[in-house]
Amino acid sequence: MSDPVLRLSGIAKTYNPGRPNAVQVLRDADLEVARGEVVALVAPSGAGKSTLLHIAGLLDVADAGEVAIGGEVMGRKSDRRRTVVRRQMVGFVYQFHHLLPEFTALENVVLPQLANGASASEAEARARGLLDSVGLADRAAHRPAAMSGGEQQRVAFCRAMANTPQLLLADEPTGNLDPATSDRVFDALVRLVRDTGLSAVIATHNLDLAARMDRRVRLTEGRLVAF
Numbered sequence: 092m093s094d095p096v097l098r099l100s101g102i103a104k105t106y107n108p109g110r111p112n113a114v115q116v117l118r119d120a121d122l123e124v125a126r127g128e129v130v131a132l133v134a135p136s137g138a139g140k141s142t143l144l145h146i147a148g149l150l151d152v153a154d155a156g157e158v159a160i161g162g163e164v165m166g167r168k169s170d171r172r173r174t175v176v177r178r179q180m181v182g183f184v185y186q187f188h189h190l191l192p193e194f195t196a197l198e199n200v201v202l203p204q205l206a207n208g209a210s211a212s213e214a215e216a217r218a219r220g221l222l223d224s225v226g227l228a229d230r231a232a233h234r235p236a237a238m239s240g241g242e243q244q245r246v247a248f249c250r251a252m253a254n255t256p257q258l259l260l261a262d263e264p265t266g267n268l269d270p271a272t273s274d275r276v277f278d279a280l281v282r283l284v285r286d287t288g289l290s291a292v293i294a295t296h297n298l299d300l301a302a303r304m305d306r307r308v309r310l311t312e313g314r315l316v317a318f
């Protein structure tokens with residue numbers, strides 16, 4: 092058996108510890124995500140799912156517990172090593188697309204690859220392939236402002252996949268879209284994840300969307316419980 096792509100064990104996190112406004116968000120959160128598995132993370136607003144995803148994606152550090160990515164335990168690694176693993180292994184998608192407004196869809200998917208050492212021709216070929224796979228081949232030259240919300244979000248998915256991560260972390264990726272668009276765009280994301288064989292943790296409030304994933308966990312009182 093290969094190592095899980097993501098393993099969280101005993102993760103705890105308190106904001107403002109020791110102060111009157113301390114908030115214990117995570118208490119003892121455990122999660123394993125196998126290669127190719129797509130897991131729904133369901134939680135009420137404020138329960139701590141962004142905190143959990145940031146810790147899983149090495150953007151934040153837990154107070155206690157262990158994060159392993161691709162079998163590598165990250166706890167005591169240098170900031171430099173954490174940044175390399177995050178860049179090479181993890182893709183993020185947020186509720187809002189965060190595309191660079193002055194660049195086209197194609198450029199938004201090319202740029203992270205150039206930053207990661209790809210050649211311009213490799214990066215463009217991969218970006219075109221990704222945009223094509225989400226039905227946006229004919230929008231490659233559009234800037235974000237000239238695209239619909241669903242199109243912008245699909246470009247954001249391509250950008251998250253640009254450096255061939257092994258783990259995708261998505262925080263309410265269709266939360267900004269109307270229900271019909273959300274449904275279609277969500278399908279595009281799940282198809283992209285399945286086609287590339289990567290693992291994903293996708294946070295959503297929507298139980299119908301959660302039902303389309305391989306497994307569901309609920310974040311409740313700082314712990315993750317399967318349901």
Ligand SMILES: Nc1ncnc2c1ncn2[C@@H]1O[C@H](COP(=O)(O)OP(=O)(O)OP(=O)(O)O)[C@@H](O)[C@H]1O
Nearest residue numbers: 106107114116134135136137138139140141142143
């Ligand atoms: N930097 C911070 N300092 C203090 N408290 C924080 C900080 N970030 C988050 N919190 C608190 O921690 C709790 C969890 O926040 P988090 O953003 O992880 O929740 P969430 O489940 O993602 O919520 P939402 O669905 O509304 O985005 C909230 O009560 C929030 O107010």
